Amino acid sequence: MSVTAYRSSRVVLPGGVQEATVLVEGERIAEVVLGPRRVAAAIDFGDRVIGPGLVDCHVHVNEPGRTEWEGFDTATRAAAAGGVTALVDMPLNSLPVTTTAAALEQKKAASAGKCRVDVGFWGGVVPGNGAELGALAAGGVLGCKAFLVHSGIDEFPNTTAADLREAMPVLRDAGLPLLAHAELDLGAEVTSDDRRTYGRYLASRPAAWEDEAIKLLVELCRETRCPVHIVHLSSASSVPLLRAAKAEGLPITVETCPHYLCLQAESIPDGATFYKCAPPIRDAKNRDALWAALLEGVIDFVITDHSPCSPSLKLADSGDFEAAWGGIASLQLGLPAVWTEARRRGAGLAELFHWMSAAPAEFAGLSTRKGRIAAGLDADLVVLDPEEERLVSPEQLFFRHKVSPYLGQKLLGRVHATLLRGTCVYDGQVHPGAPRGIHLLHRGAPE
Helix, strand or coil: CCEEEEEEEEEEECCEEEEEEEEEECCEEEEEEECCCCCCCCEECCCCEEEECEEEEEECCCCCCCCCCCCHHHHHHHHHHCCEEEEEECCCCCCCCCCCHHHHHHHHHHHCCCCCCEEEECEECCCCCHHHHHHHHHHCCCCEEEECCCCCCCCCCCCCHHHHHHHHHHHHHHCCCEEEECCCCCCCCCCCCCCCCHHHHHHHCCHHHHHHHHHHHHHHHHHHCCCEEECCCCCHHHHHHHHHHHHCCCCEEEEECHHHHHCCHHHCCCCCHHHCCCCCCCCHHHHHHHHHHHHHCCCCEECCCECCCCHHHHCHHHCCCCCCCCCECCCCCHHHHHHHHHHHCCCCHHHHHHHHHHHHHHHCCCCCCCCCCCCCCECCEEEEEEEEEEECCHHHCCCCCCCCCCCCCEEEEEEEEEEECCEEEECCCECCCCCCCCCCCCCCCCC
16 A cells, blocks of 8 residues: 655644654554655645644534535535544434434434545433433444533423433443533523624623533532533633532533634624524633633633524524524634634644644544544644635635624634545545545544
8 A cells, every 4th residue: 555645844743743744554644754854755745734633523514404504515525624524413403303313323324425524423412312322322422412401492402400310320331421511591681672782692691501500510420420521611700610620530521612712792793693602702801711721721622613504594683683593603714713813822733733633532532543643543634824814705615604703804824735534635625526534433443
C-alpha cells in the first residue's frame, strides 16, 4: 500500500505544535516524523497548520422527518468544509426521535450513502423509555440525551428526576454517559411586552434555570455514579458548582458553544431572531467567565450545537423572539469563530485543537481513532491558515439554509483542505465523488 506524506512547519501533535511530516498509509496515520527531515515526495503545506480533524459531538441533522431543515448530505458537506471529520447526531429534531431501537434503525437507514464525514448517534431519554435504553446501547449509540425543560418539540418530552433515576443506572451499566440539557422551568420575571426585544427573551430564560438544573444533575451523578455531561453551558454562575463536583471526583464533563464564547447579549439587535438559542446568549461579563472556565479546564470542550431549521421558522413574524425557532446554524464556522476569539485572548493552536478535536473525541469514546495526529489513528487532517481572515457570506456555506448570526462577520482562520481517513473530502470545494463517511461510529477501537 502506498504512503502519502504531508509536511508543515506547524503540525498540531499531542505534545504541542511542531515541525513534522505525517505519513499516511491507506486510512491510517502510519508515522509522524518530527523535525525538518525531508520525506521524499511529501506534500508541503509550508507554514499552514496541519491539525487533527475536528470532532463535533453536538449536531442536529434532523433527518429523517425534518430533512427540509437539514439532512445528512448538506450537514456533512458543511462539516467537511469546516474541518469536521466526525460528528455525532442528536436524537432530535428528527422524526421519529431516536428514543427507541426501531427509530435508531431508521436513522441509520436515512444516513446510509449520504455522509461526507464519519457520523455517530446519540440516543434519547424520555419519560417511559427506560426499557429501550439497553437496546439503544446495543444498537451503537454513544450515549443518551435528556431535557430537563421542554425541548421545543412535543415528540421529545422533558424528564423528571424520577425518570433520570430510572435511566441513569442503565446507562452507567452500559458504559454510556447521560447528556443533559440543563434548564429547569422555574418561571421568570418578564417586564417587557415587546416580543421583538432580545432583552425580553433573555429575561425569560434566566441563568437560575441552568444553575438549579445543574445542581440536580450533580446530585443525581453523586447518587448513581452515572457519567453526566452538561451540554451547551451558557451560565457562568454554575462554574463554581461544576469545579467542586470535578474536584470531588464525580464523572461530570461540560461543553460550551462558539455562540456563548464569541457573541454577547449587548450586541444583539431587537428582532434579530437568528441569534435565538436555548439557553440564551448572555452578557459580555458572563462570556468572559466562560472563557476563564474553558482555559481553566472546568469546561472540557467546545462544540457547535448546530441546530438549523427552515428560514420561515427562524425568521418568524418579523422578529418575534418567542415565535422563532431556537437554534444557531454554525457547523461549518465553529473553528474560525472560536479561533478568532481564542487568539484575541492569548490561547494558541494547541488549546484550540484540544477543545475541538481531542477532548470531544475522548468524551464520545472515539479517541482510539479520532481527535489526534498519532500513529495508528484515522488519517483525519485539516489544513488551516490561521492568519487568513474571511468575511462570512452565504455563498461560502454548505449547510442547507444560509441563516446564521455569523453572516457578515470577519473571522480568522480559513480551512484549505480536509482529509477523511486519508482521502481529501474538501479542498476549497466539497470534493466530488461518492460520499465515503462511516454512518455508525462505535465507542472504542475501530472494527
